[in-house]
Amino acid sequence: MPAACWRGCGAACASEAGASVREHKIVVLGSMGCGKSTLVRAIAAGAVINTDVHNSDRQGADKASTTVAMDYADIDLPNGDRLRLYGTPGQQRFDFLWPILLQGASGVVLLLDATRPGAADELAAYLAVLQQHAAQVPAVIGVSRLDLAPRFDLEACATQAGQQGRWLPVVPVDARDREQGLCLMDVLMSEMEAGAMVAAHG
Amino acid sequence: MADGHDARRLDPALRARLGSHLQGFADGITGVRSVVLASVDGFALVPAAGTHGNGERLAAMTSAMLALAAAVGRELALGELEVLMLEAGEGKVLMLALPAVPAPLLLMTACDARCVIGKVLWSAKECGRNIMAELSGSRADPQGNTGLDNQRGAPWQDSTIP
Amino acid sequence: MARVLVVGSDIQGEHALLQRLRSVAALPADTVRSCRDLDDCDLLVIKDTPALRNAALRMVRERPKIQFWIEDQHGDLRHGQGDEHAVLDDHAIEHALRQMPAAPGDFPIEEPCAARGAKAITRALRESLQSRHGHAVLALNGLPVLLLDFEQDQMVVPDGSGNAELAQLLSDDFEQLALHGIAAKRYQQLAGELPRQSLRPLLWHWGQHPAHWHDLDVRLQQHARVRLLRWPDFRVLGHQHDSFRLCSLLLKRACSVDECASLLDISGAAVRAFVHPAYLCGYAALEAPTGGSRRMGGNDAGGLLARMWRSVRQRSGG
Numbered sequence: 001m002p003a004a005c006w007r008g009c010g011a012a013c014a015s016e017a018g019a020s021v022r023e024h025k026i027v028v029l030g031s032m033g034c035g036k037s038t039l040v041r042a043i044a045a046g047a048v049i050n051t052d053v054h055n056s057d058r059q060g061a062d063k064a065s066t067t068v069a070m071d072y073a074d075i076d077l078p079n080g081d082r083l084r085l086y087g088t089p090g091q092q093r094f095d096f097l098w099p100i101l102l103q104g105a106s107g108v109v110l111l112l113d114a115t116r117p118g119a120a121d122e123l124a125a126y127l128a129v130l131q132q133h134a135a136q137v138p139a140v141i142g143v144s145r146l147d148l149a150p151r152f153d154l155e156a157c158a159t160q161a162g163q164q165g166r167w168l169p170v171v172p173v174d175a176r177d178r179e180q181g182l183c184l185m186d187v188l189m190s191e192m193e194a195g196a197m198v199a200a201h202g
Numbered sequence: 203m204a205d206g207h208d209a210r211r212l213d214p215a216l217r218a219r220l221g222s223h224l225q226g227f228a229d230g231i232t233g234v235r236s237v238v239l240a241s242v243d244g245f246a247l248v249p250a251a252g253t254h255g256n257g258e259r260l261a262a263m264t265s266a267m268l269a270l271a272a273a274v275g276r277e278l279a280l281g282e283l284e285v286l287m288l289e290a291g292e293g294k295v296l297m298l299a300l301p302a303v304p305a306p307l308l309l310m311t312a313c314d315a316r317c318v319i320g321k322v323l324w325s326a327k328e329c330g331r332n333i334m335a336e337l338s339g340s341r342a343d344p345q346g347n348t349g350l351d352n353q354r355g356a357p358w359q360d361s362t363i364p
Numbered sequence: 365m366a367r368v369l370v371v372g373s374d375i376q377g378e379h380a381l382l383q384r385l386r387s388v389a390a391l392p393a394d395t396v397r398s399c400r401d402l403d404d405c406d407l408l409v410i411k412d413t414p415a416l417r418n419a420a421l422r423m424v425r426e427r428p429k430i431q432f433w434i435e436d437q438h439g440d441l442r443h444g445q446g447d448e449h450a451v452l453d454d455h456a457i458e459h460a461l462r463q464m465p466a467a468p469g470d471f472p473i474e475e476p477c478a479a480r481g482a483k484a485i486t487r488a489l490r491e492s493l494q495s496r497h498g499h500a501v502l503a504l505n506g507l508p509v510l511l512l513d514f515e516q517d518q519m520v521v522p523d524g525s526g527n528a529e530l531a532q533l534l535s536d537d538f539e540q541l542a543l544h545g546i547a548a549k550r551y552q553q554l555a556g557e558l559p560r561q562s563l564r565p566l567l568w569h570w571g572q573h574p575a576h577w578h579d580l581d582v583r584l585q586q587h588a589r590v591r592l593l594r595w596p597d598f599r600v601l602g603h604q605h606d607s608f609r610l611c612s613l614l615l616k617r618a619c620s621v622d623e624c625a626s627l628l629d630i631s632g633a634a635v636r637a638f639v640h641p642a643y644l645c646g647y648a649a650l651e652a653p654t655g656g657s658r659r660m661g662g663n664d665a666g667g668l669l670a671r672m673w674r675s676v677r678q679r680s681g682g
Binding site for chain 3: 076192
């Protein structure tokens with residue numbers, strides 16, 4: 001049996017049947033408690049493998065459990081390709097996983113929680129991670145809980161994201177709402193599509 | 203603020219005793235480079251014994267590794283995860299899940315190529331038993347010292363989290 | 365604005381009274397207006413009869429904000445309630461009228477007109493929207509129809525109409541509009557307590573109206589390339605997938621309408637329907653057409669994935 005390509009590098013991988021199957025890896029980054037696992041579950045609407053354990057850091061995020069390795073779900077596409085979704089753990093102490101999970105990513109979703117006081121700094125930190133490990137990978141920024149943070153400056157956020165040398169879409173999203181999660185993916189897909197077009201032909 | 207327990211809030215005396223178990227384990231076996239006791243979500247509970255690696259980092263890595271291993275175990279319906287073993291050219295790593303309440307504690311030990319893995323595993327399990335005994339208020343100690351004057355008992359055993 | 369409800373007079377009498385009030389207070393025509401709704405008026409003036417007096421007193425007691433005057437058979441005006449029974453002289457009338465709840469219409473626009481008509485206003489708006497600097501008022505026949513705050517990306521609508529209605533008005537009367545730059549303080553004065561709203565959704569709505577884009581369309585037909593300067597506010601884009609795709613493409617590379625249409629497999633009309641509002645809002649700019657034709661294929665991995673994704677979405681009702 002051919003060795004499976006665990007990295008999901010987007011190159012054609014040999015499936016068991018021997019036909020070429022493309023695997024497209026989408027990685028969801030963002031700080032603890034901003035809704036990454038929720039988003040993966042909402043998009044996949046099906047079985048999600050998770051690594052949630054008891055959360056002892058209630059100050060980091062007031063929830064009972066937290067992701068310590070990753071969430072994983074896949075979606076089969078009509079042409080036989082597969083979309084692999086990876087949710088990441090948000091805490092800084094798991095940052096060794098981010099480059100591993102970002103390797104071979106076709107697209108990145110960066111989730112920001114608008115209610116967190118250090119949101120701008122967190123955005124800067126994650127943008128730096130992207131710059132280092134996924135500089136040219138299409139990405140979209142989803143901002144959640146805007147209704148609870150009316151003073152959050154989406155414009156400033158977009159400008160900050162634009163300092164990387166490319167304009168990243170900044171999309172308001174409720175991570176719990178499946179339709180909004182899918183809409184976020186729609187924007188990411190548009191970015192991936194346009195990026196591939198331009199890269200292929202200049 | 204946390205309601206229920208914070209697994210990291212250990213009584214200093216208890217912490218010291220746990221540390222000495224880890225140290226005893228590290229000292230008692232040839233080739234052990236480091237021993238870490240971690241919460242299930244990756245915090246180091248006591249300073250790491252041994253000199254190799256960053257204890258905090260290893261705690262987080264252990265948490266991630268065991269969580270992934272547990273996911274594999276669930277996928278294959280293998281039951282509760284007990285031990286994960288890594289073997290590489292220059293050494294081995296053992297990760298144990300200690301059955302605490304409400305969440306496991308994680309014991310990681312890294313050893314070099316000199317170690318005999320069976321011995322390490324046995325000693326690690328014994329260290330784990332000693333740790334669990336400390337936490338439950340008595341030591342599994344042939345000398346019979348009760349030792350523990352912590353009236354509350356281990357924080358997570360007082361947990362009121364359902 | 366002084367909204368005046370006149371009761372007990374015929375039409376000529378009412379007109380005469382209003383005209384007198386205007387000339388006394390030296391206020392523009394539309395700032396002293398006839399009103400038919402007691403709950404909507406600032407001043408009630410009745411002819412002096414016992415029946416009307418009683419009825420009026422009852423009604424204004426429940427509406428303390430309304431001023432109440434009585435016009436006697438000589439045409440003199442007096443306060444209808446309180447202890448003051450002296451005839452109101454011109455000075456008192458002027459004072460009272462000017463005190464009434466202010467609306468932008470009460471303050472004639474003194475600032476010079478910065479732009480008039482569709483083309484000039486579009487250019488001025490685009491510049492201000494991109495620089496995010498300053499404030500302005502859009503006026504029709506001397507009356508403010510829209511107050512703009514480019515710094516906060518907000519607007520105030522003096523007469524409270526909704527976006528759809530206002531967008532229609534702005535489009536219909538584009539050539540008659542005048543844009544005046546105003547100071548921040550003046551903006552606050554004109555805006556008063558009226559609610560501040562987000563500016564871009566209205567502008568986008570306005571830009572979607574087909575009129576007044578002739579010159580722009582000519583340039584687009586001549587293969588001018590469109591470049592997007594930044595992502596539009598997602599609140600104006602809504603869930604329009606083709607808009608997302610156009611934004612993604614035009615942010616990375618300037619393309620003509622034909623190129624967009626062929627690359628993304630959407631109609632030229634749909635592309636233009638996006639470009640018009642994007643242009644008005646300052647999100648898009650035009651560049652000269654390229655010399656040769658640049659052909660880009662669509663059958664690449666990214667396009668295929670996106671198409672597969674969209675088909676999954678459609679199947680699940682997305």
